[in-house]
Amino acid sequence: MPELPEMETYKRLLHERVRGKKIDQVIINREKSINVPVPSFLAEVQSATVVEVERKAKHLLFHLNSGKTLLLHLMLGGWMYFGPDEDSPDRTKQIILSFQNGNLYFIGLRLGYLHLVDEQYLKEELADLGPEPLDPAFTKEGFFEHIRNRRGMLKTTLVNQSFLSGIGNCYSDEICFQAQLHPATKADELTDVQKLSLYEAIRQILQSGIAQGGYMDHPFFMGDQLTGGYKTLVYDREDQPCFRCKNPIQLEELSSKKSFFCPVCQH
Structure with missing residues (x-):
């Protein structure tokens, strides 16, 4: 999607x-x-x-x-x-x-x-949509306050459109990998250091996704060299080597959602 x-x-x-x-x-x-x-x-x-x-x-x-x-x-x-x-x-x-x-x-x-x-x-x-994660007004302090009372797993929290707008199955996995957090980690168990890593990963991954044209492989026009240029870090890479540690990426269902992650790098 x-x-x-x-x-x-x-x-x-x-x-x-x-x-x-x-x-x-x-x-x-x-x-x-x-x-x-x-x-x-x-x-x-x-x-x-x-x-x-x-x-x-x-x-x-x-x-x-x-x-x-x-x-x-x-x-x-x-x-x-x-x-x-x-x-x-x-x-x-x-x-x-x-x-x-x-x-x-x-x-x-x-x-x-x-x-x-x-x-x-x-x-x-559109009233129930959460904040736009790349909005300049969505600051680190705002994110800390926004996630403070969340108790679910990171995977389900990130894809919840009332929490943040626009993140789905692919980029939630990419964000967790970038932040070196397991997607099953509970949001209310994160330390301040981990929250900061998560906030920075959200912005970095989404900005990178935009800069590379996203991951969809359908060109938008004849000669389109942008659309689909994003190469995923863990999403849809089951059994392929992790880019960090070379161990195989695993696939697991979390609350009925497929989640790709590195069991070594993501704690």
């Missing part, structure tokens, strides 16, 4: 291509991927202009000049591609938004969605 770095990468690439552009045509191939009847969706979205693309946690928000917003969540298996007709991926597209400079294809929206919402709905839908 795309997480904060993947969605931030999409946001930045979309900003270059669709900001200020009019949506010339809308094609809906799967009605379940939207939240209003197709005629209503077409009437409000077709000919609208995208004035801004914003990211909130794992969501993308396409703000339209009408005051409405297209709220995207790719969920598991969803991805996007931008390009002309001749570059169209040989995959089923649930939704297509056409601009003068290319088409935006939404692919794999089996669980994901593109909903047309107003400002009030958007406010309510």
Whole structure:
């Protein structure tokens, strides 16, 4: 599932291509991927202009000049591609938004969605999200206070969107490895030194993920050399050697969530 770095990468690439552009045509191939009847969706979205693309946690928000917003969540298996007709991926597209400079294809929206919402709905839908971990206002002191009463395992704490926005299965494992903490460690058992390591690891890993285009391997456009450049440290590397100690990475289920870690480096 795309997480904060993947969605931030999409946001930045979309900003270059669709900001200020009019949506010339809308094609809906799967009605379940939207939240209003197709005629209503077409009437409000077709000919609208995208004035801004914003990211909130794992969501993308396409703000339209009408005051409405297209709220995207790719969920598991969803991805996007931008390009002309001749570059169209040989995959089923649930939704297509056409601009003068290319088409935006939404692919794999089996669980994901593109909903047309107003400002009030958007406010309510995103109200329970925790702080953005890369927000400059999210300081070390704020993190210490934020985690002070947490009692769950680090794995479940980090993926909880009401705790921090945008971290999922992949980057929670990467963060724990960077901080040299076992993902089953209880949050309320961390020392101040470990909390600081965790805070710094969150910022370092997410910034690195963004700089390298995230870990998803679907290019966003023809010739895309950025998307998917992030090479994971432990995630999805079961039995491969740890980059620190060369011992094999292990996979374990923690509260029904797959967790990859080094049993030697992560205590």
